Amino acid sequence: MARGKWIASEQDRRSQNRIVSWSVLWVGVFVLADTVIERGSIEGDVAVTVAAIAVSVLGVGWIRSYVRFLRDADELARKVHLDAMAVGLGAGFVTGFGLLLLDQGGVVSAGPHLLLAAMVLAYAVAVVVGWRRFS
Amino acid sequence: MKNRIKVLRAEQSWTQAHLAERAQVSRQTINAVETGKFDPSLPLAFRIARIFNMAIEEIFEPD
Numbered sequence: 001m002a003r004g005k006w007i008a009s010e011q012d013r014r015s016q017n018r019i020v021s022w023s024v025l026w027v028g029v030f031v032l033a034d035t036v037i038e039r040g041s042i043e044g045d046v047a048v049t050v051a052a053i054a055v056s057v058l059g060v061g062w063i064r065s066y067v068r069f070l071r072d073a074d075e076l077a078r079k080v081h082l083d084a085m086a087v088g089l090g091a092g093f094v095t096g097f098g099l100l101l102l103d104q105g106g107v108v109s110a111g112p113h114l115l116l117a118a119m120v121l122a123y124a125v126a127v128v129v130g131w132r133r134f135s
Numbered sequence: 136m137k138n139r140i141k142v143l144r145a146e147q148s149w150t151q152a153h154l155a156e157r158a159q160v161s162r163q164t165i166n167a168v169e170t171g172k173f174d175p176s177l178p179l180a181f182r183i184a185r186i187f188n189m190a191i192e193e194i195f196e197p198d
Contacts, residue, residue, distance in 0.1 A: 075175070076164040
């Protein structure tokens with residue numbers, strides 16, 4: 001079947017499985033690199049930079065799989081996910097600038113983890129809400 | 136956007152799944168279009184019109 005056309009069944013499932021695999025792989029490698037760097041298991045700017053590049057390269061693969069998923073997706077699914085992305089991005093901005101103010105005021109010193117968690121959570125909730133809205 | 140898809144589908148005794156398969160979208164998409172929750176893209180509107188052998192404006196009309 002032509003790509004980008006028939007999306008609701010087998011192709012949709014394949015796209016979803018691909019993006020889930022990439023997500024698990026990327027998150028796993030990110031957590032591993034984060035843990036290793038934090039514990040000081042790898043030292044030196046070069047080693048840390050190599051780890052960061054490896055995570056970023058895998059991240060590019062994840063982005064490509066997501067773009068492919070959106071391109072192949074059924075048009076309603078595409079709308080739900082694009083709307084959810086807007087919510088996730090907005091949550092990122094709002095949380096990021098909120099944390100920045102709190103950090104400047106010395107109230108809390110939060111790293112990027114909280115920001116990423118807020119974006120992922122907002123995105124996930126928006127996907128669920130989106131599907132409910134259209135079902 | 137209002138539409139007559141549900142009526143036209145009933146006349147043919149088609150299920151949403153059947154129409155979805157012919158229109159190459161998910162059943163959820165057909166359901167959302169039928170209930171007016173989701174406006175289809177122009178290509179999908181054309182495909183649906185072609186399936187029923189009708190013009191787009193005979194099926195869809197603005198609110």
